[in-house]
Amino acid sequence: SDFIAGNAEELARKCSISYKVLxxxxxxxxxxxxxxxxxGANLYQEVISSVAILxxxxxxxxxxxxxxxxxxxxxxxxxxxxxxxxxxxxSVASTVAVESKQGVLYIDTTGGFSGQRLNEILDQKGCTRLTKQEALQRIQCKQVFxxxxxxxxxxxxxxxLEQGQDGANVSFKMVIVDSVSSLLAPLLGGNQVDGQALIGHLAQALKVLPVEFYTSVLVTNTVVQGESWDEKKPALGRSWQSVPHTRIMIKQDSAVGIEDTAVPLGIQRRKAVIIKSQRQPTGISASFVISERGVTDPQGSDPVAVSPATT
Structure with missing residues (x-):
């Protein structure tokens, strides 16, 4: 800061360089x-020419x-x-790889990544052997603990990304971190003093990818007890809640009854609720099912309004 804000003539004398060089x-x-x-006009044009929707x-x-x-x-x-x-x-990784034909970096912090599960989802999508092989090659997995x-x-x-290439010579448009809480939660609370600083470092490292390189970033987080006994909220506290552009809470779908025939036995039904978004109103939700085909729509599902959730 002294070099930038200081008197140029004095700095030139101290550094033994000419005024023009300084x-x-x-x-x-x-x-x-x-x-x-x-x-704003230049930023808008840059977004229009660079942003994709996966x-x-x-x-x-x-x-x-x-x-x-x-x-x-x-x-x-x-x-x-x-x-x-x-x-x-x-499910998202397989869809991006096979339908958008874009590379995906899957960062696994829990040991939950399964190549067999990806293969099963692609089979259920009806991919040919060649299409499936190409899609799997677009997905790179790194385990980090x-x-x-x-x-x-x-x-x-x-x-x-700055060099325009990666290790497999495939430019990826999506980075998945599953999950951030498994690494950060043990560092928060108690006598831990570095936890908040590490959240800041991780937030900066993650947000630079979509902001500077137009790469979609998807992270998972766990939930903790909210203000009331029946309320849940995303973990990692206030310092993290401003980091994601969009936050979605995954809940059990209360609309599903014991005798619900729309959801066959062995298939799980969930509800995704928007609790933070730059474009969408908070509180809207969508139902989805988890089956052999991955995450898909239940029959006759549409987004419905629900009570706004608390972040």
Whole structure:
């Protein structure tokens, strides 16, 4: 800061360089590190030319997401254990790979990734052997069980995107982290002093991908007790709640009864509720089912209004 804000003539004498050279160095530093204002019109044109919408494979979920997963946003899926978050990640990864024909980086922090499950979903989609092989090649999985390893991997991802290539020579448009809470939760509370700082580092490393490189980021999170006994909210506290552009709570679908014939035995029905969004009203929801085909629409489902959830 002294080099930038200090008196140029005095700095030139102290550094034993000419006044003109010092001004040139300052100009280079400003060009690389300063926040340069951009007009709204230019930003709009950049978004129009660069942003894509990736479908999830579930039409009702795409509708409440205003078309699907945007490549300029970070989306969080939060829910109780066994809510179907990992199943949803597998289903989204397979859909992006086979239908959008885009690369996916799947970061597994829980050991829940299953190549066999991806293969099963693609089989149920009716993919030919060649199409399935090409889709599977577009999905890369990295297992990470330490927050520092995750930060290092995300920095590596950023470097690859800056160079316009990755390890498999496939440019990916989606990064999935399943899940962020499994790495961060043990570092929060008690005598842990680094947890909040690590949340900040992770937030920056994740948000730079959609903001600078137009890569869709999908993360999963668990839930904790809310203000009332029957209320649940996403984990990781206030410092994390501003990080995702869109937050979705995965719940059990209370509309399903014991004798519900629309959902066959062995198929789980869930409800996705928008609790934060830049484009959609909070409180709208969509029902979906988890089956051998992945995450799909139940028969005759449409987004319906529900009471707004508390973040």
């Amino acid at each position: 001004l040139s160095i300052r100009k280079v530093l400003f060009a690389h590190f300063a926040a340069i204002p951009i007009s 479908q999830t494979g579930c039409k009702s979920l795409d509708r409440v997401l205003d078309g699907g997963l945007y490549t300029c946003e970070l989306v969080e899926m939060a829910g109780f254990p066994k809510a179907g978050k990992t199943q949803l990640c597998h 330490d927050i520092y390893d995750l930060l290092e991997l995300l920095e590596e991802v950023r470097g690859r």
